[in-house]
Amino acid sequence: MPSNDTIAAIATPAGVGGVAMVRMSGADALTIALKHLSVGSLQPHRAIHCRFADLDDGIATYYPRGYTGDPTVEFTCHGSLYVQQALLQALLDSGARLAEPGEFTRRAFLNGRLNLSQAEAVADLIDAVTPAQHRLAVSQLRGGYARQLAELRARLVELTALLELELDFSQEDVEFADRSELNALVHSLQHTVGSLTASFKTGQALKRGIAVAIVGRPNAGKSSLLNALLQDERAIVSDIPGTTRDTIEELLTLDGLTFRFIDTAGLRESADPIEALGLERSIKAAQQAHIILFVRNIADPFDNQATDDIASITARCDMSEKHLLVVHNKCDLPHQGTPQGLIVSAKEHLGIEEMKKTLAQVAKEYAGQNSGILLANARHYDALLRVADSLRHVAEGLEGGMPTDLVAVDLRDALYHLGTITGEVTGDEVLSTIFGRFCIGK
Ligand SMILES: Nc1nc2c(ncn2[C@@H]2O[C@H](COP(=O)(O)OP(=O)(O)O)[C@@H](O)[C@H]2O)c(=O)[nH]1
Ligand SMILES: [Mg+2]
CATH class of the missing domain: 1.20.120.430 (tRNA modification GTPase MnmE domain 2)
Structure with missing residues (x-):
């Protein structure tokens, strides 16, 4: 494939918009463009208002060394699907080839305009x-x-x-x-x-989302909590323990930071092979998470169980760069005392905003630790x-x-x-x- 053949593509997203842009780059870009314009020439770096064949009028701009490093012409037309397509087709009919995904940037790299890391x-x-x-x-x-x-x-x-x-x-x-x-x-x-x-860990957290694993005993209300956070019904909620067998991931942006919430199966030793696998997943999720949300039922009288569970999770995770937040759920039910941690009701939407604030705060701390160059x-x-x-x-x-x-x-x-x-x-x-x-x- 000769690198200087002329490629063209619609550069704006698919669909109708106020305006659309068709971009063409390669050795013949100017020649092909002039066949379709109502003007006889284009001055470098000048936006010219003219007619595009009999399709539309708009702005044509010629760059002798454009984004790709090759001659480039950009056509800005009205964002009609018909106009965009017909303009592109006209360019293809007169010798341009449809660009492959990323081909403009690939050429910019091959022409030394960008290094590979910049292209990425x-x-x-x-x-x-x-x-x-x-x-x-x-x-x-x-x-x-x-x-x-x-x-x-x-x-x-x-x-x-x-x-x-x-x-x-x-x-x-x-x-x-x-x-x-x-x-x-x-x-x-x-x-x-x-x-x-x-x-890298922090960099990934900022790029892909800060991973928050929601763990705890079956029926503690983990899936309900995720739903409350997302304010929809993505996770299946039921009162049969162990319904969440697979992990579910959802993205949520709080205070400009992306969180990746992972709802896991409950922490319970189980003879059921599917659920046993789920337990392993829940520990894995905790291991890979930046933040662990440990959910417990505040109305549950067997309180020392939570302490044991937290101990067994932290025993299998490297806690040096992790935060663990304890969430006491079901505070709408009768309960005794005011334990440390977040007190919420997923069902009644109590304490959820407070919890979001805490999450954002922890994440800021986390992202702020590494304010230098991030990979x-x-x-x-x-x-x-x-x-x-x-x-x-x-x-x-x-x-x-x-x-x-x-x-x-x-x-x-x-x-x-x-x-x-x-x-x-x-x-x-x-x-x-x-x-x-x-x-x-x-
Ligand atoms: N009263 C009350 N019930 C709740 C609350 N959160 C969840 N539940 C109920 O507890 C049961 C288990 O919830 P679920 O989210 O599936 O728990 P998971 O197994 O930890 O995912 C369901 O019947 C929920 O309706 C809450 O804040 N208050
Ligand atoms: Mg669940």
Whole structure:
């Protein structure tokens, strides 16, 4: 597929709108555009009001090096489905090809307008619905940690090349690569990579939602609580213990932060294999959650059970970065005392707003802990774990006086995985996966 053939697509979302935009990019973009416009020429970077064939009138803008880095013409027309489609069809009929999902951004990457990490940030920016997601995407789009990694990588490439040069002179016992400089660079990379991977959990929480596992005994009112939070009837509520066998996930935005609520099966040892599996899931959900909501029935007289349950959950979770909130449900029923924690009635909608406030507060604390650069991209996280591994081998090798050729192999490994983040190293498959996530027209 020639990279300079001319592609076109509707860039605005499918459907009727006030206006729509059709975008065309590639070597013949200007020539094809002029066939359909009522004007004989387009000036670079000037928005021209003109007629588009006999379909509509609107604004045409020509960029000699547009978003893709290639000649690009953008047509803004009235948002009629017919006009958008017919305009696109006219462009296709005169030599343009329908763009694949993400192809405009892919070209921007291939033309060096964006690195791979920035291209991925474009997709994240489009997907962002909360301020936190937006902040993450914009920081990555502006360079973020990828630029820092690329700079460190470039220095490491030089030192690795010098190290490898020594191998050609192996008889002569020379040292081209300054070992202390190499050591310092490896340590500085290790530090950067380490703090990035450490921030991944928070980054993911902000990007995908802060995971809140709702756990507790069957019938405590976990599903009812989720419904009360969401104010609809997504989770099945029943008074037969153990109805929630599968986990249910729901997203909710509170105070600009996305929460991912996970309703689990009840905590009860069970002979029923399906429910036993559900119990395991509930512990898993608690393990993966940022916040655990432990729900109990306040009207239940067997109170020490809750204490035991909490102990057995915390025993199987790493609580260092988790918050556990105790929710005393069914406060509409007669009960004794005022225990610590949140007192609510899922059924009567009492205390629910208070609970939302507490959740938002805990989440703010959680997100605020890590106010520096955050890693939210799973692909980068994966690559950085491999980088960390290779760097550890390099550091050990340098310390232990390992043969230069072996150190060089580990360095090459580290360079390779670093390169996959910004795109100095990429396979076609990786690119297809990344750009396939986009919509057509981006
Ligand atoms: N009185 C009262 N009943 C409740 C409350 N919350 C839930 N229930 C009832 O308790 C039973 C079990 O609720 P459910 O949400 O399915 O519990 P789960 O097994 O923990 O998911 C149902 O009959 C609910 O109507 C509440 O706040 N007050
Ligand atoms: Mg339930």
